[in-house]
Amino acid sequence: MEDLIKKRINKSINIKQVLLQDKNLIKITNNIVDLCIKTIKSNNKILFCGNGGSAADAQHLAAELSGRFYINRKPINAEALHVNSSYITAVGNDFSFNDIYSRALQAKGIKGDVLIGLSTSGNSKNILSAFKIAKKMNITTVGFTGNSDNKLSKKSDFLIAIPSDETPRIQECHMLIGHIICELIESNLFS
16 A cells, blocks of 8 residues: 555656646746736636536635635635535526536626636536636636646636646646645735
8 A cells, every 4th residue: 555655646746747847837827827816906706617526626726715825815706606506406407517607607707707617627518618608708718627638628718737637636736736826816916
């Protein structure tokens, strides 16, 4: 078991080393931070969506912004679109699970908002549907995926594509980049 533990830690370190050397990813991450700062300064909001573990990550990142990260400060307008379980089950039952985020976006989103969708496969139908609605509403889209050969990569205005096919490694990197984005948003708005 110890060998497996070391192997998994090493895989995580290795993928993060690849990210560290990826100048394009660093630039895109910086551009996303700039976009989010502009969005908040314009009194717009940052919305998140994901499924399963990515839903938990989306909710976690929204909480970092709407609560606090390092600094005790006023809240940033950020929300995960799936936190109302009655809504999710009603829309899933009455319409389709593929509609849960697009309908929530139509209700809560406005022009100038940012929608961040987390999907390790990049092929989640409900997130793709939300990104399609976002385009119509002039909401900027940010995709967090695994390897960039997926449908979400083609629908995202900004893309964080983790070069891996392993869901746990992708999610670990999504949280790393997500935490960096939260830290930089907070420090730029409130330092």
